[in-house]
Every structure is written in C-alpha cells, then in structure tokens.
Amino acid sequence: xxxxxxxxxxxxxxxxxxxxxxxxxxxxxxxxxxxxxxxxxxxxxxxxxxxxxxxxxxxxxxxxxxxxxxxxxxxxxxxxxxxxxxxxxxxxxxxxxxxxxxxxxxxxxxxx
Amino acid sequence: xxxxxxxxxxxxxxxxxxxxxxxxxxxxxxxxxxxxxxxxxxxxxxxxxxxxxxxxxxxxxxxxxxxxxxxxxxxxxxxxxxxxxxxxxxxxxxxxxxxxxxxxxxxxxxxxxxxxxxxxxxxxxxxxxxxxxxxxxxxxxxxxxxxxxxxxxxxxxxxxxx
Numbered sequence: 001x002x003x004x005x006x007x008x009x010x011x012x013x014x015x016x017x018x019x020x021x022x023x024x025x026x027x028x029x030x031x032x033x034x035x036x037x038x039x040x041x042x043x044x045x046x047x048x049x050x051x052x053x054x055x056x057x058x059x060x061x062x063x064x065x066x067x068x069x070x071x072x073x074x075x076x077x078x079x080x081x082x083x084x085x086x087x088x089x090x091x092x093x094x095x096x097x098x099x100x101x102x103x104x105x106x107x108x109x110x111x112x
Numbered sequence: 113x114x115x116x117x118x119x120x121x122x123x124x125x126x127x128x129x130x131x132x133x134x135x136x137x138x139x140x141x142x143x144x145x146x147x148x149x150x151x152x153x154x155x156x157x158x159x160x161x162x163x164x165x166x167x168x169x170x171x172x173x174x175x176x177x178x179x180x181x182x183x184x185x186x187x188x189x190x191x192x193x194x195x196x197x198x199x200x201x202x203x204x205x206x207x208x209x210x211x212x213x214x215x216x217x218x219x220x221x222x223x224x225x226x227x228x229x230x231x232x233x234x235x236x237x238x239x240x241x242x243x244x245x246x247x248x249x250x251x252x253x254x255x256x257x258x259x260x261x262x263x264x265x266x267x268x269x270x271x272x273x274x
Contacts (some may be wrong), residue, residue: 027238036186036242039245039248040179055150056154063161063179064175
C-alpha cells in the first residue's frame with residue numbers, strides 16, 4: 001500500500017522533507033513506545049506508530065531500518081529531531097488520532 | 113566477578129578459537145560513550161553499521177549488528193557511568209567490545225531475563241528500561257560474553273559472523 005493513501009486517511013501532517021514520498025510503500029506496522037521492543041520487532045517497510053518524540057526515536061528507526069514514524073495524538077517532535085530524520089531519510093508524520101485509531105486504520109488499509 | 117556466555121548453535125568452537133587467537137583486525141574503531149548522554153548514544157552503533165555497509169555486509173546482518181550495538185550502547189549510558197567501545201572488523205565477522213566504567217551488575221543471569229530492569233524514571237521516560245536490552249543483544253548476536261560483578265566494570269563482547 002502507498003504511504004500517501006494512509007497519510008490521507010489519517011489526515012496526517014508530513015513533518016519531514018525526505019524525497020520520493022509518493023513512491024513509499026507500507027507493508028506492515030508496529031505500535032509501541034518501548035524502544036527495545038520496537039527494535040526487536042519492527043523493521044523494513046513498516047510504519048512505526050508512537051508517542052515518543054525524543055531524538056532516540058530517529059536512532060532506533062535508522063538502526064533498525066524502519067522507514068516511517070507516525071506520531072499519534074498530534075505530537076510533533078522538536079526541529080532537531082525532524083532535521084535528523086531528514087538526514088537519515090526517515091519519513092515522519094503526525095496525526096491527531098490516537099495510537100489505537102492509527103493502528104486500526106493502517107491494519108484495515110493494508111489488509112483490505 | 114561472574115561470567116556469562118551465549119553461543120548460537122554451531123558457533124562455539126570457531127568463536128573460542130577466534131577469541132583465543134585474537135588476530136589483527138582489518139579495521140579498528142574506537143568510541144567513548146558518556147553517562148546519561150542519550151543525545152550521543154547511538155553514534156558508535158551508527159558508525160559501526162556504516163563501516164560494515166561500506167565493505168558490503170548484507171542488510172539483515174547490518175540490522176542485527178546495529179541493534180545489538182545500540183542496545184549495549186544504551187546500557188552503557190543508562191546503567192553505567194559510560195564506556196569505552198572497541199569494534200574490530202574482519203573479513204568474516206565483527207567483534208564489538210563494551211568496557212563500561214562501572215558500577216557493575218549484581219546478577220547477570222537475572223539481568224538476562226526479559227522484563228527484569230533496574231532502570232530509573234529518567235531512563236524509562238526516554239523509552240528504555242523495559243528489561244529487553246540484554247535479551248535483544250542475545251537475540252541479535254552469534255556470541256555474547258559478559259564479565260561483571262557488583263562495584264566492577266562490566267565487560268561485554270559481541271561476535272557477529274557475516
């Protein structure tokens with residue numbers, strides 16, 4: 001599924017300026033705020049839904065190869081975090097929906 | 113001082129031989145991570161991942177090494193007073209050593225149990241402290257070796273074969 005279809009559905013705000021956003025595919029997702037849990041379970045072609053906004057989120061996504069981070073509840077991380085995500089080529093999206101709703105919509109879209 | 117060894121099936125003999133011989137690496141990287149330095153923790157792991165990528169190590173292995181190194185780096189900054197990190201790269205494996213500045217582990221076996229954590233509130237607020245660090249390192253390594261004791265510096269080494 002195309003990431004842009006998901007962004008449209010969740011009324012997401014794209015925080016990063018990573019090129020080729022229109023071509024990004026999402027095959028799976030993971031919702032967790034525990035970074036070690038995310039590293040052990042999430043990976044390539046996944047969208048990671050979280051409320052964590054610290055710089056470590058970029059490190060975890062980058063090291064574990066997670067290409068997309070979706071912040072729930074309208075959370076927007078500091079500019080330094082967004083800028084690091086741009087450097088690492090990680091897409092960051094913010095939505096006012098909560099984690100449960102974001103995961104539900106993603107699941108439905110991927111599996112429909 | 114207590115000691116803990118983990119060998120993935122089939123790796124013990126060659127790993128013990130490698131560690132006994134301690135050959136000269138093709139590439140050697142050194143880092144230091146500071147206590148509670150959550151901003152810089154992760155830089156060593158990123159550098160190690162990049163160095164392995166440059167010599168053509170495949171993606172799945174890059175991810176494995178990145179995860180085990182990052183978990184160890186976070187442990188060094190969250191639980192210890194920082195650490196010296198040494199990474200030796202060979203044609204067929206990477207050997208990463210984390211020698212922290214103490215205060216050591218009371219019970220290594222207990223720390224290996226998923227969910228066991230000694231993390232404080234600050235570490236938990238950072239999204240760590242779920243008690244999954246050491247189990248994740250074990251899951252993402254071919255060989256894991258810990259030497260530690262209360263009041264001592266902890267020595268952790270990780271071997272990953274390509």
